[in-house]
Amino acid sequence: MAGDRDADPQGSEATASTDGRSARIAGWLAAARRGDDAARERLFDACRSYVDLAARYHLQRRLRAKVDASDIVQQSLLEAHRGFDRFAGESPGEWLAWLKRIVVHNAYDEAKRYRGTAKRDAGREVPLDGRGDAAEAWAFDPASSEPSPSQHAVRWEEEVRLAAALEHLPEDHRDIILLRNLERLPFEEVAKRMGRSAGACRMLWMRAIAGLREQLGESTPDA
Amino acid sequence: MRDLPHSPPQAPPEEPDLPAEILDGYLSALQKGDQAAEAELLAAHPALGPWTACLRGLDGLAAAIAGEGEAEPAAALPRVFGPYELLAELGRGGMGVVYRARHVSLGRDVAVKFLAGGVCASGEQRRRFLAEARLAARIRHPRIVSIHDAGDRDGQLWCAMDLVDGDDLAALLRDGPLPVAEAVHLVVEVARAVHHLHTSGILHRDVKSSNILLDASRTPYLTDFGLARGDDGDATMTGTVLGTPASMSPEQAAGRVREIDARSDVYGLGTVLYEALCGTPPFGGTSAIDTLLDVLEREPLPPSHYNPAVPPLLDRVCLRCLEKAPSRRPATAAALADDLESWLAEGRIVPWNDSLANRIGRLIRRYPAAGFRLLGIAGTMAIVLLRCLANPETVGFYLPVLFGLALWGALTVLWEALGTPRRGAGMAGRRLRLSPVAAGTGVAAGSWLAAALVLTDVIFVTGLLALVDGKSGPLVAVYPLLVTAAGLWLDRRLVRVVTCACLAAHLTLQIAAPGPVVWHVALIFDVLMLCTAAITDFQIGRIRLPRAATR
Numbered sequence: 015m016a017g018d019r020d021a022d023p024q025g026s027e028a029t030a031s032t033d034g035r036s037a038r039i040a041g042w043l044a045a046a047r048r049g050d051d052a053a054r055e056r057l058f059d060a061c062r063s064y065v066d067l068a069a070r071y072h073l074q075r076r077l078r079a080k081v082d083a084s085d086i087v088q089q090s091l092l093e094a095h096r097g098f099d100r101f102a103g104e105s106p107g108e109w110l111a112w113l114k115r116i117v118v119h120n121a122y123d124e125a126k127r128y129r130g131t132a133k134r135d136a137g138r139e140v141p142l143d144g145r146g147d148a149a150e151a152w153a154f155d156p157a158s159s160e161p162s163p164s165q166h167a168v169r170w171e172e173e174v175r176l177a178a179a180l181e182h183l184p185e186d187h188r189d190i191i192l193l194r195n196l197e198r199l200p201f202e203e204v205a206k207r208m209g210r211s212a213g214a215c216r217m218l219w220m221r222a223i224a225g226l227r228e229q230l231g232e233s234t235p236d237a
Numbered sequence: 238m239r240d241l242p243h244s245p246p247q248a249p250p251e252e253p254d255l256p257a258e259i260l261d262g263y264l265s266a267l268q269k270g271d272q273a274a275e276a277e278l279l280a281a282h283p284a285l286g287p288w289t290a291c292l293r294g295l296d297g298l299a300a301a302i303a304g305e306g307e308a309e310p311a312a313a314l315p316r317v318f319g320p321y322e323l324l325a326e327l328g329r330g331g332m333g334v335v336y337r338a339r340h341v342s343l344g345r346d347v348a349v350k351f352l353a354g355g356v357c358a359s360g361e362q363r364r365r366f367l368a369e370a371r372l373a374a375r376i377r378h379p380r381i382v383s384i385h386d387a388g389d390r391d392g393q394l395w396c397a398m399d400l401v402d403g404d405d406l407a408a409l410l411r412d413g414p415l416p417v418a419e420a421v422h423l424v425v426e427v428a429r430a431v432h433h434l435h436t437s438g439i440l441h442r443d444v445k446s447s448n449i450l451l452d453a454s455r456t457p458y459l460t461d462f463g464l465a466r467g468d469d470g471d472a473t474m475t476g477t478v479l480g481t482p483a484s485m486s487p488e489q490a491a492g493r494v495r496e497i498d499a500r501s502d503v504y505g506l507g508t509v510l511y512e513a514l515c516g517t518p519p520f521g522g523t524s525a526i527d528t529l530l531d532v533l534e535r536e537p538l539p540p541s542h543y544n545p546a547v548p549p550l551l552d553r554v555c556l557r558c559l560e561k562a563p564s565r566r567p568a569t570a571a572a573l574a575d576d577l578e579s580w581l582a583e584g585r586i587v588p589w590n591d592s593l594a595n596r597i598g599r600l601i602r603r604y605p606a607a608g609f610r611l612l613g614i615a616g617t618m619a620i621v622l623l624r625c626l627a628n629p630e631t632v633g634f635y636l637p638v639l640f641g642l643a644l645w646g647a648l649t650v651l652w653e654a655l656g657t658p659r660r661g662a663g664m665a666g667r668r669l670r671l672s673p674v675a676a677g678t679g680v681a682a683g684s685w686l687a688a689a690l691v692l693t694d695v696i697f698v699t700g701l702l703a704l705v706d707g708k709s710g711p712l713v714a715v716y717p718l719l720v721t722a723a724g725l726w727l728d729r730r731l732v733r734v735v736t737c738a739c740l741a742a743h744l745t746l747q748i749a750a751p752g753p754v755v756w757h758v759a760l761i762f763d764v765l766m767l768c769t770a771a772i773t774d775f776q777i778g779r780i781r782l783p784r785a786a787t788r
Contacts, residue, residue, distance in 0.1 A: 067298075067302060068302050072302075075303075114302065172294050172297060172298070173297065173298050173301050173302075176294050176295060176298045177298065191295065194261075194264070195264065195298075196295065196298065196299040196302060196303075197299075198268050198299060201261065216258065216261055217257055219257065219261070220257040220260055223260070223288065223291060223292070226295075227288070227291045230291065
């Protein structure tokens, strides 16, 4: 996939498609809420990379190690599917925030399981269907600096576009952007996690950002 | 470092004059929100220009993707929330997050809880929450955590309540059970509090050890009633199962919401008593579904099994609270408290009617794997005995059959005994329970014992069929029965193992046992058996959600 895009010297096709996708999310969301299953499929498809990124971020952040997040991506999408009727918001911003809440909830559970601090399953609050999960993912945390849904709404297009572009990067590029830009770790820490020197990480990071800009169609090498 | 696979060969490295350190410095300034440093760097290194949009975008993404569940460092507190100053996080979980907070003008410390389901909650749910909070705020009881204030801010439902300095009962019990008298005292206090709620028209619905807070002197306080269920109204309408399986009453676990009443809370009190006496809840499967099925179908081991210090009478009081049918439980929480108090004072309890059928039913539900097998074996033996009585010359023929059936029954009991946690084992033996469901999700020892049990079935069935020359008669129907029965463990591997064993046994029987073989009939039978196995397998797949299956 990434290879195809690389063959495109302008890198503009990928950009156009991700842009188009995000612009259509609002339409799909509205149609899906009216019960259009095909639109719902497309909506989920378009948000998959966002969910994937959020899942990696939250799991990795909790476990402080690189882990396979595909389980919680699956689980979260499944729950979102099943709980879709419960989603009460209307804007894509609210939609993404809702998706993220489900991811955070699952990452929380998964991290607990990984660390073995889930004392006994029996003692946990276990919601038994997707609706429950979605309901339990809570919305407002006064200790977090998250913007309110309305602030969030302004940026969602950019977020989806970036998440999609990141997905097309090579693995190590994506990893380092996740650590440095999203987790905001200093390079000393990034180096420890990646098992490379800080200098090498910095170089890798710079190339990763260059690659991302290319994905986004920001840089045209000769311009 | 390896070459970048995505770099097109025709693209030279960009802006070679920009060192990575500068770019990193810019990002650090951006992340710190240091706009002066940003501007300075940008002025000093114009080459940064084209990179900034991407870095800013990523930083926005970082903020968006983080958010709830990612508490700011503790240093970021205190924060002001309405009249409260949030001092420290006390805990967080699926239901929300709780802060220690100080009412600024009153100088009083309280616990402020932010509930789940905030923005998603419908207007109706919010209205109900606030109505419930109003009701709850009227509750005044020395053993109940009072609600002082509640509200809805930007769609977030919150409430402020008494602060209890100390851990909850669940945390205390992780170190082991309480002394019997203390456990009983504690449950008496909590039961009185629950009864007070009931007389005020509130059902707690989630009485469990983690909702019982203990202060420094280990005085219990009941918390999280009524509005603990932020979206309870919804649950009431749709029968959504939400809560803690291990302490959920059967009617809640089954989603029979109309049946939930005071006696559901009595059940919850029973689980608290059980846990306080044993250090382990009555049911604890390896996944939520296993636990739920246990709650619905199984009888717990008596508390004295885990804690030999528990006397039989107390066993009975505790198990009575955990009866599946609400009508068999104490009618009110006060009745339970009275019972426990009279046991404490005089060592006696008010007797109640417990029929023999009830007791046998409980015994079988406690050991279902052996129980139901013994029922089947005993029924078969009874029929064989009647046949012998009717026709005495067949005794010689049937004696080995009877002997085989008896041996089979004895082995079944042996396996079940091996699968039951040792007496006084406390929590250690918990995961070993053999009977269906508890052993389900691949807990090694439990699975092996389950496999031993069902393979014993296959061997004895085959031997007995050979004895009675039943290879082409209707008795072979017992093989599909075994396959279906193996499905009760909800373990696909077990079903597959048993299916293979049954197929092998059936074919061996055809070849080895005397008498003509009608091969096409035998093979059709095998195909039908495979169909049975496939259906069983499919049903297990339906029940085990993807997440459960991977564990």
